[in-house]
Amino acid sequence: xxSKTAIQFIKSLQDKKQRxxxxxxxxxxxxxxxxxxxSSYKIVKLVAINSWVAENQLFIKGLECIEVTEEELKKxxxxxxxxxxLAVVKIPQFNQHxxxxxxxxxxxxxxxxxxxxxxxxxxxxxGIKKLICSKGCTDVYNPKCISAxxxxxxxxxxxxxxxxxxxxxxxxPLIVTSFDGENVHTFQTMQKGMIVxxxxxxxxxxxxxxxxxxxxxxxxxxGAESLNAAVSTAIVLDNLVR
Amino acid sequence: xxSKTAIQFIKSLQDKKQRxxxxxxxxxxxxxxxxxxxSSYKIVKLVAINSWVAENQLFIKGLECIEVTEEELKKxxxxxxxxxxLAVVKIPQFNQHxxxxxxxxxxxxxxxxxxxxxxxxxxxxxGIKKLICSKGCTDVYNPKCISAxxxxxxxxxxxxxxxxxxxxxxxxPLIVTSFDGENVHTFQTMQKGMIVxxxxxxxxxxxxxxxxxxxxxxxxxxGAESLNAAVSTAIVLDNLVR
Numbered sequence: 001x002x003s004k005t006a007i008q009f010i011k012s013l014q015d016k017k018q019r020x021x022x023x024x025x026x027x028x029x030x031x032x033x034x035x036x037x038x039s040s041y042k043i044v045k046l047v048a049i050n051s052w053v054a055e056n057q058l059f060i061k062g063l064e065c066i067e068v069t070e071e072e073l074k075k076x077x078x079x080x081x082x083x084x085x086l087a088v089v090k091i092p093q094f095n096q097h098x099x100x101x102x103x104x105x106x107x108x109x110x111x112x113x114x115x116x117x118x119x120x121x122x123x124x125x126x127g128i129k130k131l132i133c134s135k136g137c138t139d140v141y142n143p144k145c146i147s148a149x150x151x152x153x154x155x156x157x158x159x160x161x162x163x164x165x166x167x168x169x170x171x172x173p174l175i176v177t178s179f180d181g182e183n184v185h186t187f188q189t190m191q192k193g194m195i196v197x198x199x200x201x202x203x204x205x206x207x208x209x210x211x212x213x214x215x216x217x218x219x220x221x222x223g224a225e226s227l228n229a230a231v232s233t234a235i236v237l238d239n240l241v242r
Numbered sequence: 243x244x245s246k247t248a249i250q251f252i253k254s255l256q257d258k259k260q261r262x263x264x265x266x267x268x269x270x271x272x273x274x275x276x277x278x279x280x281s282s283y284k285i286v287k288l289v290a291i292n293s294w295v296a297e298n299q300l301f302i303k304g305l306e307c308i309e310v311t312e313e314e315l316k317k318x319x320x321x322x323x324x325x326x327x328l329a330v331v332k333i334p335q336f337n338q339h340x341x342x343x344x345x346x347x348x349x350x351x352x353x354x355x356x357x358x359x360x361x362x363x364x365x366x367x368x369g370i371k372k373l374i375c376s377k378g379c380t381d382v383y384n385p386k387c388i389s390a391x392x393x394x395x396x397x398x399x400x401x402x403x404x405x406x407x408x409x410x411x412x413x414x415p416l417i418v419t420s421f422d423g424e425n426v427h428t429f430q431t432m433q434k435g436m437i438v439x440x441x442x443x444x445x446x447x448x449x450x451x452x453x454x455x456x457x458x459x460x461x462x463x464x465g466a467e468s469l470n471a472a473v474s475t476a477i478v479l480d481n482l483v484r
Contacts, residue, residue, distance in 0.1 A: 122473060127463030155465045185484055221369030221483060223397045231364060231476045234469070238477050241463060242427055 002047065002072055010047070010076040010088060016139045019091065025141035027087045028079060032151040034059075039154045042090035049073060052084035078143040091141060094157040098130060098170045103192045103241055106132040106163045108208055109199040110229060113138050117148020118230040119197070124152035126237040131158045132166060132194070164211060167194045173213035175240070176204050177232055181215030184239045189214065195240065197233050244289065244314055252289070252318040252330060258381045261333065267383035269329045270321060274393040276301075281396045284332035291315060294326035320385040333383060336399040340372060340412045345434045345483055348374040348405045350450055351441040352471060355380050359390020360472040361439070366394035368479040373400045374408060374436070406453060409436050415455035417482075418446050419474055423457030426481045431456065437482065439475050 002010075012018040013026050024044055027036055030052070036043065037059045046065040053060070053067055073082050098104050105128045110116050116138050123131055138145065140158045149156075167174050173193035177184075193213065198204035204212075218227065218235050227235070244252075254260040255268050266286055269278055272294070278285065279301045288307040295302070295309055315324050340346050347370045352358050358380050365373055380387065382400045391398075409416050415435035419426075435455065440446035446454075460469065460477050469477070 118470060118473070121466050122469065124464045124466035125460075125462050125469055127465075129464075150467065152466045185480075218367075218480070219484065220367050222366045222371075223369075224363050224366035224394045225392065227364065227367055227476070228360060231360070231473060234473045234476055235480045238460070238480065242461065 002066055002068055002076070006066070007072075007076055010086070013088070014078060014143055016142065019139070019141050023091045024088055025091055025146065026078065026143055027089050027146055028077060028082060028085075028143070029147065030083045030085060032146075032154075033085050033087050035151045035154050036087060036089065041092060041154065044088040044090055046085060046087050047073065047076065048085035078147070094130075094159050096159050096161055096166060098166060098172060098194075100170060100172060101192060102130075103128060103237075104130050104132060104172065104194045105233070105237070106134070106167075106194050106196045107137050108134045108163060108196055108204045109136040110197070111138055111200055113142040113145035114148045115200060115228070115230050116140060116142075117145040117153075119233050120145075120149040120156050120158070121152040122230060122234045122237060124149075124155045126241045128237070128241070129155070129157060131156050132163055133158060133160050134163050135160055163194070163196060163208060167211075174208060174211055175214045175216060175236075176209060176212040177218065177236060178203070178209065178212070178215040179217060181217040184216045184218050184236060187214065187216055187239070195236055197229055197236075200229050244308055244310055244318070248308070249314075249318055252328070255330070256320060256385055258384065261381070261383050265333045266330055267333055267388065268320065268385055269331050269388055270319060270324060270327075270385070271389065272325045272327060274388075274396075275327050275329050277393045277396050278329060278331065283334060283396065286330040286332055288327060288329050289315065289318065290327035320389070336372075336401050338401055338403055338408060340408060340414060340436075342412060342414060343434060344372075345370060345479075346372050346374060346414065346436045347475070347479070348376070348409075348436050348438045349379050350376045350405060350438055350446045351378040352439070353380055353442055355384040355387035356390045357442065357470070357472050358382060358384075359387040359395075361475050362387075362391040362398050362400070363394040364472060364476045364479060366391075366397045368483045370479070370483070371397070371399060373398050374405055375400060375402050376405050377402055405436070405438060405450060409453075416450060416453055417456045417458060417478075418451060418454040419460065419478060420445070420451065420454070420457040421459060423459040426458045426460050426478055429456065429458055429481070437478055439471055439478075442471050
């Protein structure tokens with residue numbers, strides 16, 4: 001059974017300030033938690049219903065696990081129809097080291113947690129290991145974002161930093177999508193760099209656009225004015241990382 | 243000013259049954275409505291605030307336009323922060339004719355209106371003119387879907403029909419994504435066909451998979467188990483329609 005304080009605490013982690021204060025966030029969903037248990041993430045506590053606990057005895061040895069009823073789980077869950085388990089997890093600290101041998105993805109002011117989560121899932125598909133978020137991006141530990149990653153947050157290290165500063169520090173070319181760039185289908189470079197995806201409404205900032213080493217365009221055949229940020233990410237990665 | 247009956251009627255169009263009963267749906271957003279006014283869609287009525295009406299006098303000649311206050315608009319809008327205008331529009335009837343000279347996109351049981359809208363926007367970007375939805379797909383005239391298309395619903399004709407039957411009737415090859423198919427990066431065909439995207443959870447149905455002429459795989463480099471339906475659509479179209 002969960003105490004009133006525990007219920008309040010877990011629910012409070014839906015709020016970014018609270019997550020930052022306690023350095024903790026919430027993961028939900030059986031599949032994500034199965035992967036979480038195999039990862040190096042530090043689990044603070046599990047909250048699960050009886051049947052899940054019985055099935056997962058072997059995997060949760062040594063972890064604090066509170067058994068609850070479905071009704072109790074519903075009280076703390078972010079989802080309307082919660083799955084059988086929820087985990088409170090320590091927010092990890094990743095270093096800012098970037099490699100010139102691999103593409104890095106950088107997001108400039110992405111606002112929507114669902115978009116950020118979808119982009120992390122796409123990055124993971126294409127083997128991107130490091131994602132730089134500008135300081136104005138939405139918080140990766142937002143439950144909507146974590147849920148949209150479908151477990152991929154465990155394989156992509158997200159670091160909040162200044163995009164231009166990092167690119168300069170590691171002497172990485174900045175690769176930016178723009179309406180007047182080179183065709184992404186024929187673009188080739190020997191130098192792997194930092195692929196920057198811009199804000200949902202305004203694209204990448206002026207400062208980044210001015211310093212872009214390469215500008216890429218996704219050729220358009222029909223009438224739509226633009227593609228959304230996650231879709232653009234997927235197409236650029238599919239063309240560059242192959 | 244809007245009568246109580248009119249308010250109730252417009253709000254009721256958020257419900258599929260009502261839309262089908264009256265053959266009408268709602269479009270919101272200034273940009274979508276600017277495009278709508280230039281299209282061949284039949285506008286039943288506009289509901290707008292004063293400033294919008296003043297700016298658009300020239301474009302709305304001959305159309306019924308009810309002026310309302312912002313508060314009234316909020317009452318009928320699907321959005322929390324409605325833009326200045328909303329239109330009630332006649333649902334168009336498109337023929338089922340398919341051309342073997344162009345790719346057709348078909349969706350098998352897509353459930354989420356946001357996904358359907360995003361896919362319509364992607365289809366429009368790649369110049370796809372006809373989208374076949376299986377009968378179990380979510381309704382394209384759902385306000386969430388229309389909103390996610392960002393106006394692209396005006397350029398992509400959506401027809402609800404049996405995918406296999408139509409492909410057979412027009413002798414179109416079925417091109418399906420699968421985990422064990424040909425690499426979408428190197429796949430080539432002279433024959434343009436029907437590209438089928440499957441349900442968010444289960445992919446394409448057994449029946450369609452069994453009849454697939456070509457199976458395509460999006461090569462994966464990293465750890466994510468899958469890509470979402472809209473992202474898969476974008477990558478397949480970007481590789482095939484170029």
